[in-house]
Amino acid sequence: MASWGGKRKDAMGTLTDEFDRFQGDFETLRTKLVRLAGDTMKEFNDSPEKLAELKHAIDLRLSSIEDEMSDLGKQLRIKGGRAVSQVETKVHEQPLAALAIAAGVGFVAAHLLRRRRQSS
Template identity: 55%
Template structure:
């Protein structure tokens, strides 16, 4: 029984010292984090203003990109319509040639798909 009590006291002492070490390390970590937070606040004291400026610059750049994309989209639609019109006119003028080109393209596409599935 005395052996059991001695072991229990030893385990309690060890647990107490580990808990004390944990508390000390936690307090040290809290102190370091407080110091780092203070340094960050000093370094980025004007942070909200800089973030607002950065957001404004990004919004302006995104607006420019959006306008450029709209212009490119319009140009592509116009060019696509013109090309479609020319192709339609060529098909009406030379229907057999258009049929031969379409058949050739279909043959090439089928051959490529067949090779891809064979791998």
């Protein structure tokens, strides 16, 4: 049986990888928006001041969203770690109950998947 510490590390690693991927996607979106604002400025040469203000406003808003996402990511990692620790503690305290719950969840999941395949 795999150790719970190892599973905890795997879960935290997966969570971290997903959040890092999300941050990368967000950075790509930010780059595209900045490029779009630049292209728009080139296209509308008659009012570059307004477009520069728009670009600046977009940059500021994206920067604040990025900061909020970073803070949320930190909170998510902390809360996720706590949740994993709590589950790990409960499983160690009551292994038979944990096994019964896991079997029940597996049974329900198998039943739902079987129904989905039959209706397809």
